[in-house]
Amino acid sequence: MNPELCSGRTLAFLGDAVWSLYVRRWLIEKGEGRGKTLQRLSVSYVSAKAQCRFYETLHAKNFFDEEEEGWFRRGRNGFTGSVPKHTDVQIYKISTGFEALLGGLELAGKEERIREIFDAVTAMEEKQ
Numbered sequence: 001m002n003p004e005l006c007s008g009r010t011l012a013f014l015g016d017a018v019w020s021l022y023v024r025r026w027l028i029e030k031g032e033g034r035g036k037t038l039q040r041l042s043v044s045y046v047s048a049k050a051q052c053r054f055y056e057t058l059h060a061k062n063f064f065d066e067e068e069e070g071w072f073r074r075g076r077n078g079f080t081g082s083v084p085k086h087t088d089v090q091i092y093k094i095s096t097g098f099e100a101l102l103g104g105l106e107l108a109g110k111e112e113r114i115r116e117i118f119d120a121v122t123a124m125e126e127k128q
Helices: 008-029 035-046 048-060 066-077 089-107 111-127
Strands: none
Touching: 008 035, 008 066, 008 089, 008 111, 035 048, 035 111, 048 089, 048 111, 066 089, 089 111
């Protein structure tokens, strides 16, 4: 499917699921516990604040190409106005953009690029 035919919100909807699956699979492969522990650890990668931080760090390193930045902008600008209670609007918009970028990659069949992003994020997190 052509990601250009989807709205930013649709790309973000898919990207959210893609990112969550990568995180969950990675945690399980690492043997990171069960139930509540897995959920708590996954939140540190799938929360709006975490996704915002990942995007901003990689963006500052010019990690994303123009097509990816386009998907990001579509997701960020497709904001609906509804924000989770403990999240700043700007953070939520950036995280939605990050999810849209991932959704665009998924629809374009660029799984290797998603893996590169995921590997860059996990390497960044392990340094902290």
